[in-house]
Amino acid sequence: MLDLDQLDFTKGGGLVSVVAQDALTGDVLMLAFANREALEATMRTGEMHYTSRTRGLWHKGATSGNTQRMVALTADCDRDAVLAQVIPAGPACHTGATTCFTTPGVTPPPSDAFAKLDDIVAARAADAPAGDRPSYTRTLLDDRNLRLKKIGEEAAELVLACGDNDPERATSEAADLLYHTIVALHALNVRLSDVREELSRRAGTVPPNMIDRRARS
Numbered sequence: 595m596l597d598l599d600q601l602d603f604t605k606g607g608g609l610v611s612v613v614a615q616d617a618l619t620g621d622v623l624m625l626a627f628a629n630r631e632a633l634e635a636t637m638r639t640g641e642m643h644y645t646s647r648t649r650g651l652w653h654k655g656a657t658s659g660n661t662q663r664m665v666a667l668t669a670d671c672d673r674d675a676v677l678a679q680v681i682p683a684g685p686a687c688h689t690g691a692t693t694c695f696t697t698p699g700v701t702p703p704p705s706d707a708f709a710k711l712d713d714i715v716a717a718r719a720a721d722a723p724a725g726d727r728p729s730y731t732r733t734l735l736d737d738r739n740l741r742l743k744k745i746g747e748e749a750a751e752l753v754l755a756c757g758d759n760d761p762e763r764a765t766s767e768a769a770d771l772l773y774h775t776i777v778a779l780h781a782l783n784v785r786l787s788d789v790r791e792e793l794s795r796r797a798g799t800v801p802p803n804m805i806d807r808r809a810r811s
Contacts, residue, residue, distance in 0.1 A: 596667040602674045617665040617679040623686035624694040660684030712786035
C-alpha cells in the first residue's frame with residue numbers, strides 16, 4: 595500500500611497530481627489533485643477521493659454515481675505524483691465521456707494493438723454481409739465450421755513453429771491464432787475486455803466483486 599509519509603506534498607502546495615487509469619483496459623481516464631486527507635479517505639473507503647482547489651475534498655461520483663473503485667496507488671519516482679488504477683462505475687469526465695483525454699465528436703484510439711483488433715472485428719460483426727464479397731472476418735463470423743477449423747489450423751502451425759525453434763514464424767502464427775480466436779469470441783458475443791477481466795481475476799489483481807460487467811449489457 596502507498597506510504598503517504600513518502601510523498602512530497604510540498605512541491606504542489608500540499609497537493610500531488612493523481613493520474614487515474616482504468617485497471618482493466620489501461621486507458622488513462624483523468625488527471626486530478628489530492629492532498630493527504632483525500633488520499634487517506636481513498637485508502638480508508640476504497641473509492642477515489644480528490645482535492646478540488648476551489649471546493650476542497652471531493653468524493654468522485656458521490657453525486658453522479660460515477661465512482662472509481664481503487665485497485666492500487668503507486669507513487670512516481672519523484673514522489674510528487676500518484677498513479678491510481680481504478681475500476682470506474684461510469685464516465686470519468688464531466689462531459690459524459692469515458693475519459694477526459696478526448697476531443698468532442700472524436701472517438702479516442704484503442705489503448706493497444708489488441709484493443710484495436712477487437713474494435714475492428716466488432717465493427718465487422720455489426721456489418722451486414724456486403725453482397726457477394728464479404729470481408730474475410732465477416733465470412734468467418736457467418737461460418738461456424740470455418741472459424742473453428744481455422745483456430746485448429748493456426749494452433750497446429752504455432753505448435754510446429756515452436757517445435758522447430760523458429761521465433762519469427764512462431765510470432766506470426768501466434769498473431770494469426772489470436773486474430774481467429776478474437777473472431778470466434780465475437781461470434782459468442784465475448785469481447786476482449788471480458789478476457790482481460792478473467793485474466794485479472796486469475797492474477798488476483800482485481801477482486802471479482804470489483805469488476806463491472808456493464809460492457810456486456
